Amino acid sequence: GTPPAVVEMKTDTWLALAxxxxxxxxxxxxxxxxxxxxxxxxxxxxxxFSPPRPLS
Known part of the structure; x- marks a missing residue:
């Protein structure tokens, strides 16, 4: 059967979210x-993850 939760997206979308x-x-x-x-x-x-902070 179908799993109870399905999430589909392109790789670039996942990376932007991550x-x-x-x-x-x-x-x-x-x-x-x-x-x-x-x-x-x-x-x-x-x-x-959080983007790295610029060095001050």
Whole structure:
């Protein structure tokens, strides 16, 4: 059967989400993510990494 939560996106979308350049909300609104089922909203887990801070 179909898994209870499915999330599909392109690699560049995932990378932008992972580093915080793109938000989950904006990606879903722009139809860059196809997410269905309970638990498919990954907002609580993003960003995974923060971009490095410039040295002062």
């Amino acid at each position: 580093v915080g350049v793109l938000t989950w909300e904006n990606a879903v609104s722009a139809k860059q993510i196809n997410a269905t089922g309970i638990g498919s909203d990954l907002t609580a887990y993003l960003p995974v």
